[in-house]
Amino acid sequence: MITLQSPDYTGTYKFLGGYLSLDFVNTVSWPNTPRAYDWLQDTNGLFQWIEASPLKQYSSFLKKNGGKYCTPEQMQRIHDVRANLYDILKRFAFKEEILSEQVKGLNDFLAEARIYKIIDSNTLQWHWTNLDSPEKLIYPIVDDAAQLITTADLNRLKYCPTCHWLFYDTSKNKSRKWCDMNDCGSRSKALKYYYRKKITD
Numbered sequence: 483m484i485t486l487q488s489p490d491y492t493g494t495y496k497f498l499g500g501y502l503s504l505d506f507v508n509t510v511s512w513p514n515t516p517r518a519y520d521w522l523q524d525t526n527g528l529f530q531w532i533e534a535s536p537l538k539q540y541s542s543f544l545k546k547n548g549g550k551y552c553t554p555e556q557m558q559r560i561h562d563v564r565a566n567l568y569d570i571l572k573r574f575a576f577k578e579e580i581l582s583e584q585v586k587g588l589n590d591f592l593a594e595a596r597i598y599k600i601i602d603s604n605t606l607q608w609h610w611t612n613l614d615s616p617e618k619l620i621y622p623i624v625d626d627a628a629q630l631i632t633t634a635d636l637n638r639l640k641y642c643p644t645c646h647w648l649f650y651d652t653s654k655n656k657s658r659k660w661c662d663m664n665d666c667g668s669r670s671k672a673l674k675y676y677y678r679k680k681i682t683d
Contacts, residue, residue: 495509500650
């Protein structure tokens with residue numbers, strides 16, 4: 483399992499979502515809480531995540547084209563796309579209604595992405611081309627989210643009750659409760675034991 487660490491944060495980032503788009507929205511640890519930490523808060527964090535993710539195949543191309551720099555405007559767009567995807571995907575996890583404007587926003591991103599997705603003449607497989615800036619790397623992520631929404635079993639898209647990350651449950655009977663049993667699962671069980679013991683003491 484690939485993990486990331488930061489010198490100014492005690493937690494660890496793990497690729498646990500099961501889909502690239504889920505791992506992308508999970509780059510905010512403990513979202514909407516006082517403990518929230520953004521792993522993509524600056525250019526260094528962004529490229530550390532890119533090079534640890536499936537997008538790594540494009541990182542050398544970015545370096546050659548001077549792309550290992552992200553303007554404030556590009557970073558803001560990346561954050562905006564992440565927030566929009568999180569809002570949409572979290573609604574599926576909570577079995578809430580998806581708003582029509584959210585679908586429209588996703589379709590707008592997909593329309594941008596389509597011109598960069600081609601069939602490779604050698605492999606006859608889909609291939610991303612000319613992703614020569616950091617913000618263009620959101621296109622494979624948005625495409626992944628669309629594939630998740632349209633082809634996956636959305637009953638398996640879940641929300642970790644401990645850390646608030648999203649994940650795709652691949653367990654046989656759809657019984658996975660936490661994003662990581664060894665981390666959030668253990669933490670939750672330890673807390674329950676602590677409070678049970680405190681009540682009986």
